[in-house]
Amino acid sequence: MEEPIVINLKLNQITLPPPFLKWAGGKRWVSSRIVEMIAPLTGKYIEPFLGSGAVFFALRPxxxxxxxxxxxxxxAYNAIKINPENVLALLREHQAHHSKDYYYRIRSYKPSCMFHMAARFIYLNRTCWNGLYRVNRNGEFNVPVGTKSSVLMSTDNWFAISGILQSAKLVCGDFEDSIDVAEKGDLVFADPPYTVKHNLNGFIKYNDALFSWGDQIRLRDALVRAKLRGVRVIVTNAHHASIRELYQEHFLLESVTRASVLAGSSAHRGRFEELLIY
Structure with missing residues (x-):
């Protein structure tokens, strides 16, 4: 179990929990390595593929x-930043009513209030199968209920998370827009969607549904432009020949190994190489 991180927030010491979302491809497993590479940071931290925000919460820029x-x-991040108490109250309601039938009722529910929407998002993330985020062609979340029933956890500290988020501007938008505003001295950490399971078997075709090859090229070009402006760049991506070729002219490449957890049973899980690009 990860040790909690102690931070100074205003005048109080508050124990910061790990990232509150389970996210496919999340970088909690390598966040300490990335934080070591980043420090010290004098400029702004920019993350265009936020996900669970593991590196952001470990770094606390x-x-x-x-x-x-x-x-x-x-x-969900904005709601917690603005009013964590509202989100917590709604999560307590979800915890009290959780069941298989309740899960599917909430999954089909379409709230308009930002706090109800955030609580629904966190509830589904914590009780769906393997914390997977997937939508159908209509943009509707369609992951089945999982085996976990804990909506609230002992490591939760929504007020500490809210405090950390006060230093961040949160934007919904394309990755290129965020990277293009980076200035000299800033740090961009880019962790685009990809799967490592198909590194050697139909990688481009399989990953195109997650993040197209055109987007991979567009991301590389945006990062090269940022580098030329004096921006520091760190990228995580699949360890595949096509990705190595895409980045090797402009960046350093390092192989890191991780365990895959997105499988129905441990027998189908394994260890995979990923690329650290900087």
């Missing part, structure tokens, strides 16, 4: 721009 194309994800 003084200034940050956090963005993602997923509106519900950004809304």
């Amino acid at each position: 003084a200034q940050a721009l956090l963005s993602d194309i997923n509106f519900e994800l950004i809304n």
Whole structure:
């Protein structure tokens, strides 16, 4: 179990919990390594694929721009930043009523209030199968209920999370927009969507549904432009020949190994190489 991180928030010492979302491809497993590479940071921290925000929460920068194309994800962060007490109260209601039938009722529910939307998002993330985020062609969340029933956890500290988020501007938008505003001395950490399971088997075709090859090229070009402006760049991506070729002219490449957890049973899980690009 990870040791909690102790931070100074205003005049009080508050124990900061780990990231509150379970996210496919999340970088909690390598966040300490990335934080070592980043420190010291004098400029702004920019993360254009926010997800669970593992590196942001481990680093706790003084200034940050956090963005993602997923509106519900950004809304959840904003709701916690603005009023964590409201989100907590709604999560307590979800905990009290949780069941298989309740899960599917909430999954089909379409709230308009930002706090109800955020609580629904967190509830589904914590009780769906493997914390997977997936939508159908209509943009509707369609992951089945999982085996976990804990909506609230002992490590939760919504007020500490809210405090950390006060230093961040949260934006829903395309990754290129966030990278292009980075200035000399800033740090961009980019963790685009990809799967490592198909590194050697139909990688481009399989990953195109997650993040197109055109987007991979667009991301590389945006990061090269940032580098030329004096921006520090760190990227995580799949360890595949096509990705190595895409970045090797402009950046240093390092292989890191991780365990895959997105499988129905441990027998189908394994260890995979990923690329650290900087």
